[in-house]
Amino acid sequence: xxxxxxxxxxxxxPSLGELEAAGMLPGLxxxxxxxxxxxxxxxxxxxxxxxxxxxxxxxxxxSPITNLPALDRDKCTAxxxxxxxxxxxxxxxxxxxxxxxTIRFPWEYLPRPEAGDEVRMVxxxxxxxxxxxxxxVNEAARNDRTAVVTAEFxxxxxxxxxxMQRGPR
Amino acid sequence: xxxxxxxxxxxxxxxxxxxxxxxxxxxxxVLLDENDKPGGQLFKQIxxxxxxxxxxxxxxxxxxxxxxxDESLRLGIDVRLKTxxxxxxxxLRVWAVEDRGRSYLLEASRLVIATGATENAxxxxxxxxxxxxxxxxAQTLVNVYRVLPGKRVLIIGSGNVGVIVGYQLMxxxxxxxxxxxxxxxxxxxxVHTAKLARAGVPFHVRTTVARAEGGESLERxxxxxxxxxxxxxxxxxxxxxxxxxxxxxxxxxxxxxxxxAGCATTYVPELGGRxxxxxxxxxxxxxxxxxxxxxxxxxxxxxxMEEGRLAGIHAAWSLGYLDDAAMEAGAAETRRxxxxxxxxxxxxxxxxxKSRVLEESHNR
Numbered sequence: 215x216x217x218x219x220x221x222x223x224x225x226x227x228p229s230l231g232e233l234e235a236a237g238m239l240p241g242l243x244x245x246x247x248x249x250x251x252x253x254x255x256x257x258x259x260x261x262x263x264x265x266x267x268x269x270x271x272x273x274x275x276x277s278p279i280t281n282l283p284a285l286d287r288d289k290c291t292a293x294x295x296x297x298x299x300x301x302x303x304x305x306x307x308x309x310x311x312x313x314x315x316t317i318r319f320p321w322e323y324l325p326r327p328e329a330g331d332e333v334r335m336v337x338x339x340x341x342x343x344x345x346x347x348x349x350x351v352n353e354a355a356r357n358d359r360t361a362v363v364t365a366e367f368x369x370x371x372x373x374x375x376x377x378m379q380r381g382p383r
Numbered sequence: 384x385x386x387x388x389x390x391x392x393x394x395x396x397x398x399x400x401x402x403x404x405x406x407x408x409x410x411x412x413v414l415l416d417e418n419d420k421p422g423g424q425l426f427k428q429i430x431x432x433x434x435x436x437x438x439x440x441x442x443x444x445x446x447x448x449x450x451x452x453d454e455s456l457r458l459g460i461d462v463r464l465k466t467x468x469x470x471x472x473x474x475l476r477v478w479a480v481e482d483r484g485r486s487y488l489l490e491a492s493r494l495v496i497a498t499g500a501t502e503n504a505x506x507x508x509x510x511x512x513x514x515x516x517x518x519x520x521a522q523t524l525v526n527v528y529r530v531l532p533g534k535r536v537l538i539i540g541s542g543n544v545g546v547i548v549g550y551q552l553m554x555x556x557x558x559x560x561x562x563x564x565x566x567x568x569x570x571x572x573x574v575h576t577a578k579l580a581r582a583g584v585p586f587h588v589r590t591t592v593a594r595a596e597g598g599e600s601l602e603r604x605x606x607x608x609x610x611x612x613x614x615x616x617x618x619x620x621x622x623x624x625x626x627x628x629x630x631x632x633x634x635x636x637x638x639x640x641x642x643x644a645g646c647a648t649t650y651v652p653e654l655g656g657r658x659x660x661x662x663x664x665x666x667x668x669x670x671x672x673x674x675x676x677x678x679x680x681x682x683x684x685x686x687x688m689e690e691g692r693l694a695g696i697h698a699a700w701s702l703g704y705l706d707d708a709a710m711e712a713g714a715a716e717t718r719r720x721x722x723x724x725x726x727x728x729x730x731x732x733x734x735x736x737k738s739r740v741l742e743e744s745h746n747r
Contacts, residue, residue: 222569222573222577223568223573223588224568224569224586224588225580225585226541226546226573226576226580227573227576227580227581228573254574254577255573255574256573257572257573257574257728257729258728259433259572259727259728259729259730260433260434260435260438260723260725260727260730261433261434262434262436263431263435263440263441266435266436266440267441277723278726279434279435279723279726280727280730299441301430301431301432301440301574302433302572302575302577302578303577304577324554336581336583337581338580338581339580339583340580340581340583340584341583358431358441358443359443376581379583380553
């Protein structure tokens with residue numbers, strides 16, 4: 215097996231290979247079957263709000279709190295409460311339906327996007343991957359000022375897209 | 384003796400928590416801070432904190448600060464702001480200067496020093512140009528005074544401070560044109576660096592700043608690659624147009640007051656350099672003097688709060704305000720929460736360093 219390119223500690227973000235090696239990402243088949251949580255948290259840091267925010271007990275960190283989160287996909291309903299709870303801004307939910315992929319991701323920049331906005335989807339290193347369209351912005355009070363944005367884009371890019379490009383303020 | 388208050392110097396997360404534990408136990412306490420607002424660095428922290436629920440994880444730093452302030456007000460703690468402590472004598476008399484005008488002496492029964500840390504600087508040609516500042520300075524400008532220090536920012540140092548401030552500067556509308564790191568690998572939490580990476584911020588490892596240039600203020604910076612012995616590599620210079628350089632190259636414990644109080648110090652590179660020795664109750668080599676938070680080794684706000692609680696509980700017990708069982712139970716619980724924060728790849732280093740400090744303290 216090839217050793218995946220490791221970019222987390224040199225370029226700032228993990229490579230797809232690094233994440234796959236950590237066993238954290240859903241595969242394409244999973245993404246076609248249902249909405250899947252993607253937790254991109256591969257370092258042992260003392261943190262567990264993902265676990266405590268989950269009403270279904272689908273995310274387990276346990277003790278010590280430096281454990282990496284473990285997801286039980288059968289328990290996860292993709293409700294998305296963990297997205298704004300994660301202080302690391304490291305959780306998204308993705309889904310593939312035919313040619314279309316949907317992503318729900320955390321967003322802490324101004325101006326807030328609005329449904330209908332045409333945006334540019336980016337990968338983990340901020341490279342523009344494809345165009346996208348915002349379909350919803352959740353700013354519930356319990357998110358504590360972290361918006362959760364839903365956007366659609368071409369499903370062939372579902373594994374690499376993690377967010378959208380920040381516009382001028 | 385009982386009438387003398389415990390004097391806590393520094394109303395940041397560590398000092399506030401120490402004062403809260405003391406007051407809850409019924410001990411008289413005076414909390415002094417040189418600033419016009421308490422909270423230390425907490426009110427600059429607009430991000431959600433790590434940890435677990437008992438560490439207030441997921442809560443933004445300034446909201447944690449507001450919670451501590453509310454609690455200190457509810458408890459009626461004597462908080463004296465704009466009050467600098469400029470001296471301590473061996474009889475535990477604390478020399479305070481109020482509002483740069485009135486100076487007075489406070490006789491303390493115990494002293495808790497929570498004066499934090501000072502950001503390290505880095506000198507290079509052009510470092511005195513306006514626009515070159517520490518990351519903490521930029522964070523104060525943007526999050527406390529709501530002034531954007533510049534539009535194009537270069538960050539020196541990839542530890543958590545550098546990358547958190549970089550993210551916050553982008554949130555405030557600036558561009559971060561790069562983060563340079565002299566070491567071969569990035570220092571901060573991967574989830575923090577990933578926020579910058581997905582915003583398109585380039586990270587440059589094995590790189591440092593060679594010089595800064597500009598007329599009246601900073602206009603450009605030249606960065607240069609480093610070899611294995613951190614020497615600049617010829618031919619690798621690159622010039623970036625920037626109006627701001629943020630230096631995020633570590634912090635050093637502020638040991639002036641512990642030194643004046645006669646506390647023995649030691650050198651611990653992982654905790655920021657020279658720092659006062661302390662035991663498992665945060666007591667320095669001077670029995671009546673406690674050191675907590677970044678003063679007692681640079682860590683984080685969450686560890687600072689727990690250290691403050693630990694010292695507050697022990698100081699209250701030492702004055703007879705808590706019985707043995709309450710003190711031991713409180714201390715054990717606080718230590719358990721502290722230990723939880725000192726695990727994993729990042730925490731382990733600090734845990735080991737703190738263990739060495741305790742050992743050295745005991746062997747004295």
